Amino acid sequence: MTRRADIDVRPVTEAELPEWNRALNTGFLREPTSTEGQLELRRAQFVPGRLLGAFDGDRCVATFRSFAQELTAVGGAFVPADAVSNVTVSPTHRRRGLLTRMMAHDLAAARERGDVVATLIAAEYPIYGRYGFGPATTMAEWTVDVPRAGLDPRWAGPEDGGRIDLVDGEDVRKLGPELHERLRRARPGTVSRGELWWQLATGVVRPDSPWTEPFHAVYRSAGGEVEGMVAYVADHRWGAGKQPLNTATVKWLIGVTPAAERALWHYLCSIDWVVRVKSGWRAPDDLLPLFLPDPRAAGITTQADWLWVRVLDVVRALEARSYEGSGSLVLEVADPWGFPGSGEAGSRGGTGGGGGPAGGRWLLEASPQGASCTATTRSADLVLGVGELAALWLGDESVVRLAALGRVREERAGAVRKADALLRTSGRPWCPDLF
Template sequence: MTSRTDIDVRPITEAEFPDWQRALNTGFLMPPAVAAEQLEARRHLFVPGRSIGAFDGERCVATFRSFDQEVTAVGGALVPADAISNVTVSPTHRRRGLLTRMMAQDLAAAKERGDVLATLIAAEYPIYGRYGFGPATTMTEWTVDVPRAGLDARWAAPEDGGRIDLVDGEDVRKLGPELHERLRRAQPGAVSRAELWWQIRTGVLSTDGSPWTEPFYAVYRSAEGEVEGMVSYKADDRWGDAKQPLNTATVQWLLAVTPAAERALWSYLCSIDWVTTVKSGWRSPDDLLPHLLPDPRAARITTQADWLWVRILDVVRALEARTYEGSGSLVLEVEDRAGLSGGRWRLEAGADGASCTPTTESAHLVLDVAELAALWLGDESAVRLAALGRVREIRAGAARVADALLRTSRRPWCPDMF
């Protein structure tokens, strides 16, 4: 067995990208051989210095990639982040500290760049807490039994004077980025989308080398003609024994910046002839969908899980970037075993903004940086974390003060996988 110190962990060169890609496929249990067209397609994701590999001799045995991102804080500020993806360790090289070494390199570089956060979507729950990440948003998927939903079977168009139009990929690339920009500036937990995102989702580029099958795209326009919603969906072709249609429409993504747009798009999806089931895709856990139906029980939760994980790299900038539901002060003792963002801070928050400054005062709450990350977007409760033993109250009632300041009236949501 090769010793840990003999394995070289470093940013890869472009020439090493094919071997890195093979290791990535191996770690994700995909066929390891990478076709030339697949390799060429994935080169669009290569950024010099941001793809790390672990090499045992000449063979890549672990992978790690990061890229620039912005995360919307509570109140709408766009916070610079280090988005982490493509994390694998080959099964022959587990438990040798390779992920720890790759993570340490990447987070140190992100801190040096001035990123406030690091983010990721965790395939497995237990891994990332030890690196200071906390689950900051949750996602929910619903499966709608359309015949049970109680919607008017005669529905043909929005009742508010708006309209729904089917469009193609070129229209999506023209209209989608501006619509998403409006959504993400109002939605805590949303992340930026590069032009590459729209190209991949409309078939201009492929990252897996498979043939492109265009989904259906529909746009909602208000009575004034403004684009306020958009959905991408696909449908299967399934019929019952008595020639009864049993088709499922599966939402790939749905954006809506007004409740009217959301209502209209879900009504449209549930009114498509032959469709008896609608799968919602990744939605916020307090999404309007179930209660837009006359019978909310027709929307059954099929998946509910943690989604966006956050790692705070700069406590001051993170806490000063967001707004707060109330006013008050809190002294936080933040523990960070990696030494990137620990310390004691006084948070003063109010309607005019917040200040976060180092202090020598006695702490009101003691918590790990991962727990602060879980609280930062307003979804988690400090009282709940205290009951779980993951936040320690030094001053009685401090967890309730934290909840009064940090929690939000609507839950944060990240619409994206990355």
């Protein structure tokens, strides 16, 4: 077996993309041979220094990619994020610390760039907590039993004076980015989408073959403004007696007003031959079920953690978000993972808390008018880990619940409920994207 020290972890060159992609396919249990479409995508994604590989001789045995992203904080501010993706380790090289070495390299570089947080979508739950990530948003997927939903079968369009039009991919690339900008300004947890995202969504770039062209529909308000858009596909199933049993599956749906969401869901449930609608990845408090006369017709088929966050800069993270109430808290954050072997200097400003950048004791003073966060030597109100801080930062998790689990420790009586009132939000965060 090759010694750990003999495996080279380093940035990948553009010439090494075919070998890197072969390792990526292997780790994700896909056919190892790279397609030209996959290599076209890798070349489009390539940024020097942001694709890492572990090499045993000339063979790539682990992969890691990060890219620049903006994440919407509570209140609508965009914070710079280090988005982590394409993480694999080949089955022949497990348990040799390769992921730890790649993660340390990447997070140290993210800190140096000034990223406030790192983000990822975890394929497996147990992996990323050891690096300071915590689950910050949840997603749910519903399947609507259309005949049970109780919708008017004579529905022919929105009752509010708006309209729904079918459009093609070119229209989506023109109208979609501005619509998504409106969404991410309003929804904590949403992430930025670059031009490549829209090219992938509409088949301009096709990493996988064959490509299935989705249907695209746009909702326009009575004033003609684009307020919603959906991409969906449909299967072709028929039962006994020539009864249609087709399912429409939503690939993505954006609605910046409740009227737009209502109209698009009603449209999907009104398509001839469609008896089931699968919602795709939605927020856990999505309005979809309550748009239906019988909400029980929408059953949850998937509910799980989704976006994971790693806080890199406590001060900027806590000051970037908004707060519905007023109060002050002293948070003692434990961040024991200090990017070993990366040259990261450790905590920058906090008092204690281990070698990681979020570790220390921090005074948060917040109100609806704004917030300040500073390092402090005051006695702590709460003690928690950096992963717990990430879970609370977007307002989805409950301090009370984490305290009951022993993952937050109350040092001052009443601090748990005080923190819960300060950090929780009236609406839940949502990340619509897989990356």
